[in-house]
Amino acid sequence: MLEIKDLNVSYGSRKILEDINISTEKGEFLGILGPNGSGKTTLVKAITKVLKPESGDITFNGRSIKHMSGTEIARHIAVVSQVISINFEFAVKDIVMMGRTPYIKSNESPEDFDIVEDSMEKTKTDFLKDRLVTQLSGGELQRVIIARALAQQTDILLLDEPTSHLDITNQIDILNLVKDESRKGKLVVAVVHDLNLAAYYCDKIALIRDGKLISLGTPAEVLTPETIGKVYNLPVEVVTNEITNSLYVIPKLEPLAHP
């Protein structure tokens, strides 16, 4: 599906990504993890061709993005980034319609309206459709942005820290929604910070540090105390969470005395 081959990206003389190789399959949920400044966002930008790599290649279904136009890429891959606020008074349904940009020639067709409607239903944002985006809460806004990405009707959903600014309920709501999409066949690639949410939701994890791919595999293969200790420079204990049956990472902190 999405293949990253020997990817190298530099800003000037500084290497940001070095020899990254990742391959993915349909219906997979791939988490990209790593400390701040490790090159995760750069990787997202390279995949969407916002940044040009120094060498290496990225392909969708065997076709290199080098030979694809912006419109064509937007038909294959939709990006959800962290949107804190939109300051322009568009109605929610207008924002979702913007997801149809790669398809609209001059005016929206009835089909476009149907797809927008459908995307809003999936993300439970249809009741907001006439509200102004300036009046939404953080969680509502992020769901609207996901509705917009679904309206793009792509095979790949790319999320760059979609939940870092949200409360725990909204984080889980959004990740459940995205997980559903991957079960229905979309490839989901998500930059996630929370190791435990990643352990629960991801089928595969790519762990990056200083621009290099340190580990790639299932959560059980990647989230070991040794690897996490090395990448994050933090001693941790990894246990199995008996409620979710997924791995749980606990930083080894000294107990604080609470008077």
Add this chain to the structure above:
Amino acid sequence: MARDGRAVMILLSVLLVAMIASNTAIGSSDISPVDTVKIMVTAITEKLMLGDILHIEKVWSDSQDTIIMNIRLPRVLLGALVGAALATAGCAMQGLLKNPMADPYIIGMSSGAGLGAALAFALMLPLQLLAFVTAAGSIFIVYNISRIGERVPTETLLLAGIAVGFFLSAITSFIIFLSQSPHQIIYWLMGGLWTASWDKVKITFLMILVGIFMLYRQSWNLNVMLLGEEQAQCMGVDIEKVKRSVLIFSSLVTAAAVSVSGIIGFVGLIIPHIMRIIVGPDHRILLPTSTLMGAIFLVFSDTIARTILESTDLPVGVVTAFFGAPFFIYLLRKRRKSIYA
């Protein structure tokens, strides 16, 4: 497209036609509104060779005919064209730069045109042509200074525009300082429609119409780009192409307007804001309603400019700001919150 947006467009179109007709009837020599309309209708039917179908009895003098058809009407129409051009270009620039201070002149166009005019007065060269060329030329320079490979960062564009603008203004000030008749240049810089003629209407009409139409074509892309350039790119918008197109056609319509009317301020800045408050940020509605409102506002302002003092014409730029600014302040206060970004 929102239904109320369409209603506003129709309302403004009707208002514009009424404005053009009624303002042509206002002036220092007394010609009744009914006669004015009759004169205009007769002229149109003669042009279209429909005189036999619609026969209107001639009850006015030839001199009245001349005043309406050769003095007032071209001036009113030129005012409508210039107002439409400035408001549309200003609206597109505000959208592109995501900057509420943006107007058609923001990246140095007014300084370029001013220099052209100053040179034309000083060296007795054709004014309109030179102002057009220097206005468009200044944008060409600013664009190329800002360009890094295929990309033009908007912040660099703004700063380069300001720098080039100051540089060109310095030369203009120097020319004015040395000039024998500085008041001519200074009046021109204030902006006015004194020199309106059918020729000027004809020359600018096509440029402004084509430019405005081409700006409308970017409405959707401008909407998406309001969410941020990178996001727009991920939705398939070729942002550099949109930037180039908006810059080229804003410059075209602004240069066309400036070359016949000097630097008329305020219209290109405030009209888009007023319309944004009324119809919202969707450029598919915002751009055309700004066009119409700009035309209406400048026709109205120019009528005041040419009639308020008995002895002389005021520069219309004085009037636009004098009446427009308080109205805008009223809207700002009434709304009591940030209107932009």
